[in-house]
Amino acid sequence: MCLVYNLGILLYGWVLRLAAPFNHRAALLLQGRRRVWGDLAAFWGDDKVAWVHCASLGEFEQGRPLIEALRKQRPDHKVVLTFFSPSGYEVRKNYELADLVLYLPADTAANARRFIDKVRPSEVYFIKYEYWFHYFKALKRRNIPLYLVSAIFREEQIFFRWYGGWFRKLLPLVTRFFVQDERSASLLRSIGVAHCEVAGDTRFDRVKALVEQAREVPVIADFAKGQRVLVAGSTWPPDEAILAKWLEQAPSDVKIIVAPHEVHEAHVQELVARFKGGAARFSQLKGAVSAEARVLVIDTIGLLSSLYRYGSVAYIGGGFGKGIHNTLEAATYGMPVIFGPHHKKFKEAMDLLEEGAAFAIAGQADFEQVMAGLWDGDAARLAAAGAAASAYVGRMTGATERVLGVSAGTQATQD
Known part of the structure; x- marks a missing residue:
């Protein structure tokens, strides 16, 4: 199954290159991924780093209270913010509370090793969705804690299907799941994933802050x-x-x-x-x-x-x-x-x-x-x-x- 996964990642990259001349979003994603290694070339050496990953703009708004709190509670940490989608990166590429904003390189074993070796995060937060096998595996091998924040699970997801065995192997690679509700926690426990707790949804903290800041x-x-x-x-x-x-x-x-x-x-x-x-x-x-x-x-x-x-x-x-x-x-x-x-x-x-x-x-x-x-x-x-x-x-x-x-x-x- 890992071979099929790797072929899927490779195929997606080919499709992206073929679509880029005709599709603006594909072109942005392709160009952004190519810039990552140059942007990382001058990256700091010895600072502690918190890496926060969001699929798109919606997940960013969900993770924003976390980034703001990290800045206050971990003043000795730098923050690296990554996106999968152009709709997130292009809007928030100049986000002032992140020291570096990047596209996440494609999930290959080589990219994962190279990215983590350069960023050297001391803690990693993935918001709600996104399960990237090689990144998760590389973090686990280096004993870097990985947290899934505001995660939510449904019975129809592949993790809970009879044919989802390989995908279930990703779940133990996560240090802790912070899920939105008890139903999600119960689903995880039903397949033997006990390292989870109901923490709620960080979006509520975000909207509370918006009301306080409303003009x-x-x-x-x-x-x-x-x-x-x-x-x-x-x-x-x-x-x-x-x-x-x-x-x-x-x-x-x-x-x-x-x-x-x-x-x-x-x-x-x-x-x-x-x-x-x-x-x-x-x-x-x-x-x-x-x-x-x-x-x-x-x-x-x-x-x-x-x-x-x-x-x-x-x-x-x-x-x-x-x-x-x-x-x-x-x-x-x-x-x-x-x-x-x-x-x-x-x-x-x-x-x-x-x-x-x-x-x-x-x-x-x-x-x-x-x-x-x-x-x-x-x-x-x-x-x-x-x-x-x-x-x-x-x-x-x-x-x-x-x-x-x-x-x-x-x-x-x-x-």
Whole structure:
């Protein structure tokens, strides 16, 4: 099976080279991997190093609290941050809390030995996913502790299939698994992996920090003052169609702040047109929002995590496509969240539903019914749902400290 794995890695490299002239992402990944060894040529010699690996941008946001805590708790350590995907590296290649940001070279035995010999990490953290055999094996041989952080497991994964024997061999190479929930821990124990503990999800620490760092946006505060405001984040056209139709018959004191997932000009124009002249664009404001505008379209990036404070209900987009986006940023502000049917792969969404802090919809009628219940029904229902959201996030914070507490003990034992 190792031979098949190695051939797969080799084949992927060939496909990458063939695709690079025609595919921008493939070209970025190929070029980035070629730069790694040059970037490492002037790497420091004797400093302790913490290596953090993230598959992509989502995993980076999950691992970000860990990096921030490492900087505070291990001031004598350098931090090396690696990515597999261009969508992570290209956005965070200048991340100020990392001393070096790199693409992870392909998982061959030679690359793994060369990379680890150069970086010489004293501790390694892989975030959520990514199981690279040769890197794991090389770390184990050098007795370098490897931690899987915010890991989550499902029964359909190959580790738990009858034909997954070779892949199960990767699991003992990990020093400790910090899993998100008891179900993941039980699955690991069912195949003899006992070196795991339920630590939670570091994303909760991240969203808590975002709330604490959220900035005031006076023009949006003025737009929302004295109104009932729905904040819709990371929306796609099917989400936006539901919102536009609902607003046609909503009471006059209802307003929407919508931050679409795609902010390119064509989509923003289409979105504004959906609301039939009743929408203003954030980037074009020269003062207060017109009194006639019931919708404010956020056509810039970087504001969403600060917007939820201005609403009392949140709609999270993506549920009518590949899957919903981040529900935690809204829930942290103590507001109920609404999303579409494609949410079942997201643990926090399922948790929020169980807590009574979220509502799943299948279409227009469901959305209108939920909104009527929250805003036009018993006011206590809205308050209870918001309180449940806030309490849930509060209970789930602290994973970062638990991870670093254990890893610090491991370091002390080794020293």
